[in-house]
Amino acid sequence: MPLAALTLLxxxxxxxxxxxxxxxxxxxxxxxxxxxPLDAERExxxxxxxxxxxxxxxAASTRCRWTTLTPPPTPTLPPPTNGSICLRATDxxxxxxxxxxxxxxxxxxxxxxxxxxxxxxxxxxxxxxVGANIGACSMHxxxxxxxPVVAFEPGANxxxxxxxSFLRLGESLPEALGRLTLYPLAVGSSNSSSSLxxxxxxxxxxxxxxxxxxxxxxGHEKAQPIIVRTLDDVLWPRSERARxxxxxxxxxxxxxxxxxxxxRGMKEILQKGVIHLIKIEVFDYGLRAQGCSGIELQQTLTAxxxxxxxxxxxxxxxxxxxLSRHAQHPPTVLHSAAPYNxxxxxxxxxNQHQTDRWWANRDxxxxxxxxxxxxxxxxxxxxxxx
Ligand SMILES: *[C@@H]1O[C@H](CO)[C@@H](O)[C@H](O)[C@H]1NC(C)=O
Ligand SMILES: *[C@@H]1O[C@H](CO)[C@@H](O)[C@H](O)[C@H]1NC(C)=O
Ligand SMILES: *[C@@H]1O[C@H](CO)[C@@H](O)[C@H](O)[C@H]1NC(C)=O
Numbered sequence: 001m002p003l004a005a006l007t008l009l010x011x012x013x014x015x016x017x018x019x020x021x022x023x024x025x026x027x028x029x030x031x032x033x034x035x036x037p038l039d040a041e042r043e044x045x046x047x048x049x050x051x052x053x054x055x056x057x058x059a060a061s062t063r064c065r066w067t068t069l070t071p072p073p074t075p076t077l078p079p080p081t082n083g084s085i086c087l088r089a090t091d092x093x094x095x096x097x098x099x100x101x102x103x104x105x106x107x108x109x110x111x112x113x114x115x116x117x118x119x120x121x122x123x124x125x126x127x128x129x130v131g132a133n134i135g136a137c138s139m140h141x142x143x144x145x146x147x148p149v150v151a152f153e154p155g156a157n158x159x160x161x162x163x164x165s166f167l168r169l170g171e172s173l174p175e176a177l178g179r180l181t182l183y184p185l186a187v188g189s190s191n192s193s194s195s196l197x198x199x200x201x202x203x204x205x206x207x208x209x210x211x212x213x214x215x216x217x218x219g220h221e222k223a224q225p226i227i228v229r230t231l232d233d234v235l236w237p238r239s240e241r242a243r244x245x246x247x248x249x250x251x252x253x254x255x256x257x258x259x260x261x262x263x264r265g266m267k268e269i270l271q272k273g274v275i276h277l278i279k280i281e282v283f284d285y286g287l288r289a290q291g292c293s294g295i296e297l298q299q300t301l302t303a304x305x306x307x308x309x310x311x312x313x314x315x316x317x318x319x320x321x322x323l324s325r326h327a328q329h330p331p332t333v334l335h336s337a338a339p340y341n342x343x344x345x346x347x348x349x350x351n352q353h354q355t356d357r358w359w360a361n362r363d364x365x366x367x368x369x370x371x372x373x374x375x376x377x378x379x380x381x382x383x384x385x386x
Contacts, residue, residue: 124148200218257285310340
């Protein structure tokens with residue numbers, strides 16, 4: 001195994017130290033609880049960018065604790081702009097980290113990954129933030145790139161914090177807010193309604209329809225009713241299937257064990273080959289709570305034509321050079337019981353080139369930068385088979 005790969009593996013073994021602190025086993029004596037179900041056919045609307053999302057029964061502590069968001073610069077890319085982010089006012093793993101570091105480390109590699117992917121066939125493609133939480137990664141990308149950002153977050157509490165940040169971004173950078181589309185939805189395998197259970201003290205660990213206790217030592221917050229839709233229905237509705245789906249340069253998929261359901265509901269888009277690069281969390285315990293497993297998830301990804309590479313755990317995107325020397329991660333091997341991230345590169349497929357050509361001839365969002373990384377991408381060909 002090349003040295004770069006060993007380095008990445010070594011980094012991976014320290015993965016999620018902070019999260020692990022929150023993940024002590026406690027006896028499972030939780031009484032199953034359900035939120036009053038939403039009507040599965042209930043209408044939902046894309047967020048209209050004019051007012052913060054409303055929490056039906058806000059807690060007294062629900063308010064913004066504002067801090068600056070300063071995404072770290074990415075070598076070879078233009079420097080990011082700084083912004084403000086609305087954090088939970090109570091103890092929270094992710095919010096406390098942002099208060100300390102002024103960004104969330106899990107978002108730090110996304111601008112480089114997007115640039116790598118968008119430098120080629122997926123030029124101008126979307127950044128999808130599936131499981132946006134308080135919007136830390138969507139904000140990070142709006143401030144660090146010119147990517148069109150499409151975010152999915154179903155929980156009313158998270159939506160309040162995320163939309164408060166997005167509105168403030170719009171005051172100073174209307175152009176950035178204009179690149180955002182926010183769906184108040186969970187991405188799943190069918191149309192339904194469900195409940196969202198957030199771990200007390202770590203709302204980033206919000207689980208759909210289940211209350212696994214291992215990583216929620218302080219129990220769960222009150223269940224929130226949510227709407228679940230398939231990505232196929234939302235991004236490529238049947239009425240629009242005369243044209244191919246829009247290219248997705250990068251999808252961040254981190255939904256605390258719901259990943260297999262989410263992938264099942266995006267089969268049509270996956271088969272069209274328009275998703276070029278996925279950063280996904282493999283969280284075996286959470287996946288098992290949802291009837292899947294880490295290995296099953298990895299095998300689903302390779303069956304859809306992706307090559308898997310372990311992501312470094314330090315939040316720094318490896319250079320394309322390091323990636324090209326990095327061994328592929330075998331889908332039949334669970335790297336660790338603790339959560340870890342994979343980069344999934346799409347191998348070339350003829351239908352992909354067709355759809356890319358179709359979109360290349362349409363109008364692009366104004367000002368999408370053509371990152372000068374083509375030579376780097378060529379060197380990556382060992383990894384993603386382009
Ligand atoms: C936007 O949505 C809010 C409620 O979420 C509503 O009060 C407001 O009237 C809407 N604004 C527009 C322009 O549709
Ligand atoms: C953003 O904030 C950081 C840290 O305070 C600072 O170093 C950087 O220059 C700021 N960037 C801009 C564009 O103002
Ligand atoms: C799911 O709901 C959408 C509307 O949100 C509808 O257009 C679509 O046909 C539904 N799909 C299924 C499989 O019921």
